Amino acid sequence: MRTLLILLRKEFILFWKNKFIPKVAFIFPCVVILIIPLVTTMDVRHVGVAIVSHDNSRLTQNIITDLGATSFFTVSRSGSYADAMEMVKDGDVDVIVEIPKDFQRSVESGNPIMPHISANGVNGTKGSLGSGYVAGSVMNTVARFRGIKPEEKASVRYLYNPTLEYRNNMIPALMIMLLIMICGFLPALNLVGEKESGTIEQMNVTPVNTTVFVLSKVIPYWIIGLLDLTAAMLIAAAVYGLVPVGALAAIYVAAALFIILISGIGIVIANRSETMSQSMFLMFFIVLVFVLMSGLLTPISSMPHWAQAITYALPPRYFIEIMRSVYLKGTDMSALGMQYILLAFFAVLTNTVAALTYRKQQ
Amino acid sequence: MDSFAIHTEGITKSFGALKALDSVSLDVARGEIFGLIGPDGAGKTTLFRILTTLMLPDEGRAEVCGFDIIGNPRAIRFRAGYMPGRFSLYPDLTVEENLRFYASLFGGRVSDNFGMVEPVYRQLEPFRNRRAGKLSGGMKQKLALCCALIHKPEILFLDEPTTGVDAVSRSEFWDILSGIKQGGMPIIVSTPYMDEASRCDRIALMNAGRILETGSLDEILSRNDMPVYAVRGENNYRTLQNLRHAAGVRDAVLFGEYIHVFAEERLSASVLAAVSGVAEVKGISPNIEDVFINIMGHGKK
Numbered sequence: 001m002r003t004l005l006i007l008l009r010k011e012f013i014l015f016w017k018n019k020f021i022p023k024v025a026f027i028f029p030c031v032v033i034l035i036i037p038l039v040t041t042m043d044v045r046h047v048g049v050a051i052v053s054h055d056n057s058r059l060t061q062n063i064i065t066d067l068g069a070t071s072f073f074t075v076s077r078s079g080s081y082a083d084a085m086e087m088v089k090d091g092d093v094d095v096i097v098e099i100p101k102d103f104q105r106s107v108e109s110g111n112p113i114m115p116h117i118s119a120n121g122v123n124g125t126k127g128s129l130g131s132g133y134v135a136g137s138v139m140n141t142v143a144r145f146r147g148i149k150p151e152e153k154a155s156v157r158y159l160y161n162p163t164l165e166y167r168n169n170m171i172p173a174l175m176i177m178l179l180i181m182i183c184g185f186l187p188a189l190n191l192v193g194e195k196e197s198g199t200i201e202q203m204n205v206t207p208v209n210t211t212v213f214v215l216s217k218v219i220p221y222w223i224i225g226l227l228d229l230t231a232a233m234l235i236a237a238a239v240y241g242l243v244p245v246g247a248l249a250a251i252y253v254a255a256a257l258f259i260i261l262i263s264g265i266g267i268v269i270a271n272r273s274e275t276m277s278q279s280m281f282l283m284f285f286i287v288l289v290f291v292l293m294s295g296l297l298t299p300i301s302s303m304p305h306w307a308q309a310i311t312y313a314l315p316p317r318y319f320i321e322i323m324r325s326v327y328l329k330g331t332d333m334s335a336l337g338m339q340y341i342l343l344a345f346f347a348v349l350t351n352t353v354a355a356l357t358y359r360k361q362q
Numbered sequence: 363m364d365s366f367a368i369h370t371e372g373i374t375k376s377f378g379a380l381k382a383l384d385s386v387s388l389d390v391a392r393g394e395i396f397g398l399i400g401p402d403g404a405g406k407t408t409l410f411r412i413l414t415t416l417m418l419p420d421e422g423r424a425e426v427c428g429f430d431i432i433g434n435p436r437a438i439r440f441r442a443g444y445m446p447g448r449f450s451l452y453p454d455l456t457v458e459e460n461l462r463f464y465a466s467l468f469g470g471r472v473s474d475n476f477g478m479v480e481p482v483y484r485q486l487e488p489f490r491n492r493r494a495g496k497l498s499g500g501m502k503q504k505l506a507l508c509c510a511l512i513h514k515p516e517i518l519f520l521d522e523p524t525t526g527v528d529a530v531s532r533s534e535f536w537d538i539l540s541g542i543k544q545g546g547m548p549i550i551v552s553t554p555y556m557d558e559a560s561r562c563d564r565i566a567l568m569n570a571g572r573i574l575e576t577g578s579l580d581e582i583l584s585r586n587d588m589p590v591y592a593v594r595g596e597n598n599y600r601t602l603q604n605l606r607h608a609a610g611v612r613d614a615v616l617f618g619e620y621i622h623v624f625a626e627e628r629l630s631a632s633v634l635a636a637v638s639g640v641a642e643v644k645g646i647s648p649n650i651e652d653v654f655i656n657i658m659g660h661g662k663k
Contacts, residue, residue, distance in 0.1 A: 006466045010455070017454045017493075202450040202509075205414050206467050207439040360416070360435075 003208055007216030011190075015220060025182060029228040032174050033235040037167045047130035048093040049073045050084040057104035059145050063097075063115075066141045072133055088120050095119045095130050097138065107142060114142075171242055172323035173296040175232050176258070176316055180290060183225040183259040185283055187218045188266035192279045195270075204360045214358060218263040225259045226252070245330030253333070254322040257343040261315055264350030271357040290316045315346040366425070367392045367517050367548035368413060373422035375408055382408040384571040385422065390550055390564075395543050397562030398552040399654075405571040406552035407447055410521045413550075414444045427516050440468070443515030445506045447522040447552075453495025457486055457505055460494050461512055468513035475514040478545065482508050482538055500531035507538070518542070520551040524558065536561045556651045567654055574657045579650060586653040589627065591634055592620040594642040601639035608637050613659050617651070624648075624656050 015021060049067055053060050068075045076093070078084040087093040098116040100106070106113045115138055119131035191214075194200040203213060233251075236242045244251060265286065273279035291297065293307065294316035300308055311317045318339040325331035333340070368390035375383040383405045390396040398406050411417040413426055415435035423430065429437040451460045461483075465472045476483070482504050489497060494505055503523055510518060520539075524532040536558065539549055551562070559565045559579050567574040567582070575582050593614075595601025602621055605614040610629035614621050623634060635643045648656070 002469070003467065006463070010452070010459075010463050013459065014452065014454050197453065198446065198448045198450040199452055201416065201446050201448075202444070202464075204416055205439055205442060205444040206464075207436055208467060 004212045004216055007208070007213065008219060011216055011220050021186065025186070025224050025228065026231075028181065029178050029232045030235065032178055033171065033232045034239065036174055037170050037240065045072060047073050047095060047126060047133065048087070049075045049095045049097060049130075049134060050078040050087050050093040051075065052078050052081050052084050052096060052098045054101040055099050055103035059104040059107060059142070060099050062145060063099070063138055063141045067097075067134065067137055070137075072130075073137075093120070094123070094126055095134050097134060107146060112142065114138075167240060168242055168328060169324065171232075171236050171240065172327045173320060175229055175236075176296060176319055176323060177287075177291060178228055178232060179225050179255065179259055180262055180287055180316070182228055183218075183221045184262040184266040184287070185280075186224075186266075187221045187263050188270040188279050188283055189276060190221075191217050191267060191270035192273055192276050196275060210358050210360060211355060214267055214354065218260075218267065221263060222256075222259050226255065229255050242327070244327045246326035247333065250326045250331075250333040250336070251323065254319055254326075254340065254343060257340065257347050258315070258319045261343065261347040261350050264347065264354045267354035268350065268357055271354065271359070290314060295320050315343060318342045318346075365392065366390060367394075368396075368424070368426055368550060370413070370424040371422055373409065373412060373419045373424055375405075375412065375417070375419050381571050383412070383419070386571070386573055387422075388566055388573060388576060390548055392548050393543070393546045394548055394563040395539060395561070396548070396550045397559055397565040398550065398568055399554075399556060399559055399565050399650075400552075400568030401554055403570075404568040406568060407521055408571075409568075410444075410446075410519055410550075410552060414442055414519050415439060441516040442519060443510035443513070443517070444519045445510040445521065445523055447525065449494075449502050449506060451494045451502075451506060451509055454493055456491050456493055457497070458490040460505065461508055464509040465512045470513055472512060475512055478514070478542065479508045479511050481541060482511075500527050500535075503527055503531070503535065504538075507535075511542070516547070518547055518549045520549065522552050522554065524553055524555065532558075556649075556654060559650045567657065569654075569658055575653070582653060583648065583650065586648065586656065588648060588656065589625040589629065590646050590648040590652055591623045591625060591631060592617070592644050592646045593623055593634060593640055594620055595639045596641050597639060601637070604637050604639055605634075608634070613656065615655055622646075622648075622652055624652070624659075 051060075051064055051067075064075060064077075067073045076087070078087060078093075078096075081096065081098055084093060084096045084098075088096065096118045098118075100113045100115065103113065103115065117131055117135055117138070119127040121127045191200075194203070229252075233244070266283065269279050269282045269286075273282060293303075293311055294300075294314045295311065296316060300311050300317065303311070322336050322339050322343075325336060326333075366389045368388070370389075371387050373383050373386040374381070386405070386409060398409065400406055408417065412419050413424060413431065415431055415438050418432065423432070425431070426438045427441045429441075431438060452463070455463060461479075462472055465474065486501060486504055486508065489501060494502065497505060507520075507523070510520075524535055527535065532555075539551070540561070543549060562579070564576065564578050565582065566576045575586070577585070593601070593605065595605075598616060598619075598621060602614055602616060605611055605621060605623055610626045610633065612624045612626060614623045616622075625634070631643045631645060634640060
């Protein structure tokens, strides 16, 4: 215990003397939570709509006014379809609405020729969602013009994330990525750094117990990880108004299990690599799999079955389930028992492997 | 057995196809400075790493301070001071922080064993707030020695402590070691410099993983006494070739401005003088370097 305190003291002196790591540890969470949610949005906004009108009627005018009334669309007029296509090529327009000749008259006669809507499929989400919105808006306008109520459609209410903000889904995932970087990467780099500089040689001839030595490598990053998580949660609350619905304790218990787990993985990698670049490469590969396959970015349920089976072996899966449930739904800890147990299981597993692979003697 | 600080029997270690240590057996007595002398790649560092419990041998056994290196490495780690060939202190900690750190790791304080390190530390004192990584080579060496000594070890391992250090600092360093030895601590030190053999109580000559000779410098020299002639030639390179092909010459090597000729008994100075290109011949007694080269030559044949 006394030795651990001496080693920890040394780690903190070295941490503050390092020109780079303290900045990374404290600027990183701010940047991640402040900027990434703003730029990685899947919400469709500012769909460019070009109107090519062959019918200068009141109905056409109504359609344009209605489209322009929402913030979803940026409406512009275009003389011909060819001109509109040019605008698509330039990227200013995503959807073209071509209104046929004698459009209003055909509607009035009860035998309407409907406008032709074409969408740019390059950005699939924007194209399909945008054209759907445009079609809906046009149908509404036409129905109102004819004095009938628009067709009743099934109404969808998005539970727990009523405005379907992608951001709310994203922020808990970003917090997890943050913990993977701080508590997985940094201890691994620190330990391999001692190998590269040869200082581990001098440590290994001392009677210091290997467990104590490894603990002195991970504990500082556990502390920093929890501080960073707290900072990220405060920023999320202050900037995006995203406050966890559930208990804070539920989040911190899961986070504590997860950082122990991920630092165990970092140590295993460090034990198995001779140089920083080796460990970086391995760690990066693992992080990539974690980020893309654990449901951090894309839902596990839409993966192929074999991939879904693999995700059970990826511990971030359980952490993201806990984070999203507690953050957005306010789920009680007791309802997530299995996830906590599995996180704890993986934490024990990775750290056992870490202890077994650390060798003082080659 | 207890009279030995180090006792090894048949230590063998291979790295793939390379046999780094080939059945190394040696004894280091308590209270002596023991020099492990040999060129780069002789296996000195590997032997040190095995004796300091950083590496396991493939075969053989060894005891340090009476403790088995395989059975009880922890006991050795408490008792050994080790200074690796490569500077291995924390470069970002200051001189003082490093010293305090290594003292406290062994459960002590700097003041506990300050007497022993004081003569060395006094030279470091002006830089005590400087980061270890920013010290000059000689100062790094002295700090490393301080850190290896600060926990009052019972035996000191110094792996090439004078490599890359200037001649004056080297000599100073050996004076320091002599001082430490006065306290009765056994010191095992490796070096590629043959001239440092004279500063050791006993030496082992090492090459290609084998111990070629063990004993005090005088013992080794008298055991390997042989006729050696120092020859000066008009053109040393051509003369060297001629000498090597002359009858009765076992080997000839360039040594400064002279060529040292290792001769068979029957060869006389006058015969040598007759070899073409020879300007001057004088009989000399072999130095340790001559002995080493001669033994190495035998090893090859």
